[in-house]
Amino acid sequence: MQEYINDAMVELIKVHKFYPPDVKxxxxxxxxxxxxxxxxxxxxxxxxxxxxxxxLCRIEHPNRGLVEIDGMDIGKLxxxxxxxxxxxxxxxxxxxxxxxAQTVFRNIALPMEICGRQKSFIRRQIHELLERLGLExxxxxxxxxxxxxxxxxxxxxxxxxxxxDLILADEPTGNLDTDNSQRxxxxxxxxxxxxxxxxxxxxxxxxxxxxxxxxxxxxxxxxIGAGIKRDPxxxxxxxxx
Amino acid sequence: MNFLLTVFSRTGRNFLLTWPxxxxxxxxxxxxxxxxxxxxxxxxxxxxxxxxxxxxxxxVAYLDEEPSPALQEEYRRKILKFDDVEKIVFVxxxxxxxxxxxxxxxxxxxxxxxxxxxxxxxVEVYPRRSLNSLTRIKRFSDYLMTLPxxxxxxxxxxxxxxxxxxxxxxxIVVILSxxxxxxxxxxxxxxxxxxxxxSRQRELELLRLCGASSAYIRMPYFLEGALQGLVGAxxxxxxxxxxxxxxxxxxxxxxxxxxxxxxxxxxxxxxxILALSTLFCAGGSFSSTRKILQx
Numbered sequence: 001m002q003e004y005i006n007d008a009m010v011e012l013i014k015v016h017k018f019y020p021p022d023v024k025x026x027x028x029x030x031x032x033x034x035x036x037x038x039x040x041x042x043x044x045x046x047x048x049x050x051x052x053x054x055x056l057c058r059i060e061h062p063n064r065g066l067v068e069i070d071g072m073d074i075g076k077l078x079x080x081x082x083x084x085x086x087x088x089x090x091x092x093x094x095x096x097x098x099x100x101a102q103t104v105f106r107n108i109a110l111p112m113e114i115c116g117r118q119k120s121f122i123r124r125q126i127h128e129l130l131e132r133l134g135l136e137x138x139x140x141x142x143x144x145x146x147x148x149x150x151x152x153x154x155x156x157x158x159x160x161x162x163x164x165d166l167i168l169a170d171e172p173t174g175n176l177d178t179d180n181s182q183r184x185x186x187x188x189x190x191x192x193x194x195x196x197x198x199x200x201x202x203x204x205x206x207x208x209x210x211x212x213x214x215x216x217x218x219x220x221x222x223x224i225g226a227g228i229k230r231d232p233x234x235x236x237x238x239x240x241x
Numbered sequence: 242m243n244f245l246l247t248v249f250s251r252t253g254r255n256f257l258l259t260w261p262x263x264x265x266x267x268x269x270x271x272x273x274x275x276x277x278x279x280x281x282x283x284x285x286x287x288x289x290x291x292x293x294x295x296x297x298x299x300x301v302a303y304l305d306e307e308p309s310p311a312l313q314e315e316y317r318r319k320i321l322k323f324d325d326v327e328k329i330v331f332v333x334x335x336x337x338x339x340x341x342x343x344x345x346x347x348x349x350x351x352x353x354x355x356x357x358x359x360x361x362x363x364v365e366v367y368p369r370r371s372l373n374s375l376t377r378i379k380r381f382s383d384y385l386m387t388l389p390x391x392x393x394x395x396x397x398x399x400x401x402x403x404x405x406x407x408x409x410x411x412x413i414v415v416i417l418s419x420x421x422x423x424x425x426x427x428x429x430x431x432x433x434x435x436x437x438x439x440s441r442q443r444e445l446e447l448l449r450l451c452g453a454s455s456a457y458i459r460m461p462y463f464l465e466g467a468l469q470g471l472v473g474a475x476x477x478x479x480x481x482x483x484x485x486x487x488x489x490x491x492x493x494x495x496x497x498x499x500x501x502x503x504x505x506x507x508x509x510x511x512x513x514i515l516a517l518s519t520l521f522c523a524g525g526s527f528s529s530t531r532k533i534l535q536x
Contacts, residue, residue, distance in 0.1 A: 057450060079455075086452030097447050101258060111451040113247045 100144030270473025466526025
């Protein structure tokens with residue numbers, strides 16, 4: 001595997017997140033994800049995986065603690081700086097957040113248009129990604145007319161199209177079969193090799209069981225375990241839980 | 242360039258997605274512009290007609306005796322004290338006789354045995370053809386009667402006074418319909434864009450999460466408001482033009498149209514109406530996006 005550079009892209013320091021009336025989604029969570037690293041966050045439903053990702057997108061703010069991306073405390077970033085940072089982040093939402101009345105092309109083009117990419121770049125990226133994800137025939141279909149699995153792949157294409165520095169994916173293979181899950185993971189690995197930092201929240205053992213990467217286990221808002229998952233195909237690698 | 246293209250294409254998509262409400266908006270703006278411009282057109286034509294009537298308009302104060310140059314100066318001073326006028330002409334007895342004789346033309350023989358000084362001297366006052374001056378003509382006449390040596394005051398046709406009162410009323414109607422246009426276009430567009438924004442919270446949230454700038458989010462809605470104003474006003478003016486030509490056709494050959502050449506708005510006025518409507522609608526949209534997006 002390609003080694004990542006040992007400096008933090010994402011850092012959470014003693015983060016707490018509560019929801020009224022008394023739900024404690026995250027308790028004293030500290031986590032560092034290095035630049036170029038692929039990290040899996042796993043745990044049962046309600047463990048706090050989605051909450052953690054939402055804090056990283058600044059959809060929500062922590063009640064206590066510090067959330068840093070690329071050395072910047074995102075809680076203190078101005079609106080303008082946050083806009084610029086968000087352009088460097090690709091997010092796959094659990095609920096996809098697609099625009100159902102618009103076509104697959106338009107949905108994927110959105111982040112690239114925001115960044116002011118050239119039309120030719122947008123078209124090339126979209127065609128390439130849709131081909132890789134087996135959706136090239138759906139390019140003109142409205143996303144509201146797609147199946148759940150297809151919508152999920154469109155959401156993944158949208159997150160990856162802008163070649164972001166940081167990819168946050170919440171259950172990206174939740175609606176995919178094994179073949180499509182593998183396609184998605186191939187894409188994620190490829191982006192990681194190109195230098196992207198990737199954080200995937202999942203309880204799909206099929207995907208975090210493949211390759212060599214760090215897995216962080218969350219339970220009841222706490223990190224209860226972390227270790228490097230051994231790649232079953234490389235028997236000499238030492239795994240530690 | 243890319244930004245502008247994106248803004249235009251997003252505006253176009255928005256039009257396509259929300260065309261029923263856009264159509265309703267256009268209809269409302271068109272009607273408002275039609276109402277306003279109808280009254281405005283009537284008003285401007287009346288003002289023009291008034292100018293033609295004003296050519297014959299003068300106040301004639303008949304005097305008991307020929308005024309000396311000093312008295313003429315005194316009259317001039319007192320008249321100008323009441324109102325600014327276009328000109329003051331003193332007509333002596335002989336001059337009045339000569340005029341009368343000329344007006345009689347071939348019938349001038351009737352004056353054979355009549356002395357040349359039988360007509361009284363007079364002061365002719367030509368008021369300014371401004372709306373304010375002309376609507377005060379009755380008061381002007383009353384004032385002239387109070388001057389020393391004035392026997393009688395006559396002025397053109399008295400209905401001119403009523404005509405100008407009507408023009409004044411028209412001015413109020415134009416101002417009110419203009420206010421109606423502003424209120425309708427601003428609030429209708431603001432309301433529609435507000436509803437659009439509320440129904441598209443999901444998209445707006447996504448845009449923010451993808452790092453879209455405030456300008457990127459707001460510009461299409463701003464442009465949408467401006468376009469509604471422009472197209473709405475264009476349709477309203479087009480409808481007025483059709484109406485105007487239809488009326489003109491119906492009354493072609495009538496003496497009224499022969500006397501007063503009613504005309505449509507000149508191009509600069511059309512441009513101003515279009516620009517104002519665009520401005521107000523864009524303003525409505527701007528305020529709406531500012532409130533909803535809080536960016």
